[in-house]
Amino acid sequence: MLSDLLRRRRPGHALEAAFYTSDEVFAQDLAVIFGRHWIHVGVEADVPEPGDFVAVNLGGESVVIVRGDDQEIRAFHNVCRHRGSRLVMEAQGSVGNLVCPYHQWTYDLEGRLISALHMQPDFDPSCHGLKPVHLRSLAGLLFLCLAPEAAPGFDAMAEVMEPYLSPHNLRNTKIAHQTDLVERGNWKLVMENNRECYHCNASHPELTIPLFEYGFGTYPETAAPEHREMAAQYQLAEAEFTGIWSACGLPSAEVDRLADVTGFRTMRLPITEAGESHTLDTRAASRRLLGNFTQARMGGLSFWTQPNSWHHFMADHAVTFCVLPIGPEETLVRTRWLVHQDAVEGRDYSIENLTQVWQATNDQDRSLVERTAAGVRSSAYEPGPYSQQTEGLVDKFIDWYTNRLREHCPA
Ligand code: FES
C-alpha cells in the first residue's frame, strides 16, 4: 500500500489522507524516518552535570541520554542486558550509576556492566554493556541516530552550522522553561505547518510582532501588491541587519540543504522595531546576553532540520523545538527556552516575557494542526496544491520525506 501511495504522490500537492492516518504508514515513518536518520531530541543543557540523564521516546524506542564523569554525553538503549527491563522510567533524573531496578545489574555512565550479583564464574560482564545509540552534539543541540550505521551527512551539516551557531554559545546556557504539547495530528502535519508562514498573518498576532512573514518560504520579491509595503520594510531591515551581522563577523546567508539525507536550512533574519528578540516588545527577554554578544540588536538566527526540528537563536536567548511522533494521529512538540546559565530568573528575565510569543504561537499552531487532522480524515478530503510563492519549503519537506521512504521501502 505504501508503494502505491508513494507512486501516486502528485508533486506540488499535499499528501493523501493515509499518510496522516494509517498505522502502516506510521510504522514505516518510525522505522525509516525516525529509525534511520539524525533526529533532534534535546540540548546539552538537558544534562548539565555528570550523572544527569533524560529518557527520550524515539521511533518506538526508549533511549537514555546521560552525561558521564568525563563530561561526555552518551546515549544508550533503555534496556537492561539481563532480562530487558527498562533501566529508568523517569523522564529525567540524576544517578551515580545506572542500576536496573529488577535484579540490580549496575552499569557505569559509559554503559559498562560493573556489577551483576549471583552470576556464574564464566559470565563475562564485558559482553553485557548497554547498547549504545549514535549521539552527536551540534554546538549544544543533541541529535540521535538509531540505525546501526549512522545516516551520512552529520559532519557536513556541522561544518556549515558551527560558525552560525557558536556565537550563541548554547553550551553555556540553561533551560529556563520547557513545554510539552501533545497535538492530535500526525507529525507531518506539524512539520508542514512549520515550513510555511502563509498562515502567519491570519493566525499569529504575537509572532508577527517581532517577525516578518519573509524568510519562511515567502520571498519579498514575489510579494502581492497589498504586501509590497511590508516587503519593502523587510528589505530595508534586512539591509540594515546584514550590515550589523557582517560588522560582527556573523555568517548570515541562507543555506538550503533540505534535500540532503541529513537535510537542513539556515539563515539570519531581521527582527522588527527594537530588533532584539522574539518578545512582544521586540526587546531582549534576558538582560544577560549569550556568548560574547555586547548588544542585543542582532535579529535572529533560524535553523530548520529534516525531519523534526526548528530553532531560533537571538542575542539573549534561544528557542528550540523538537517534534516526536507518539501515534499515527498524536505528536509531541517539545519546546525549550534557553538563557545564559548565569542569568537569574526575576532579576535578568521573567518566564512570562521570555515565553509568551512562542507559547501563544505553539498553541495557535496546535489548533491549526488539529483542525487539519480532522479535515484529512473526512471522505471529501483530496490533496490540494501548494502555493508556489509561499509553500516551497513544505514541498521540500514532503519531497525529502517521500524520497527517504522510496529509498528504504521496496516498490
Ligand atoms: S532485568 Fe535488569 S537486572 Fe534483571
Ligand SMILES: [Fe+2]
Ligand atoms: Fe505557525
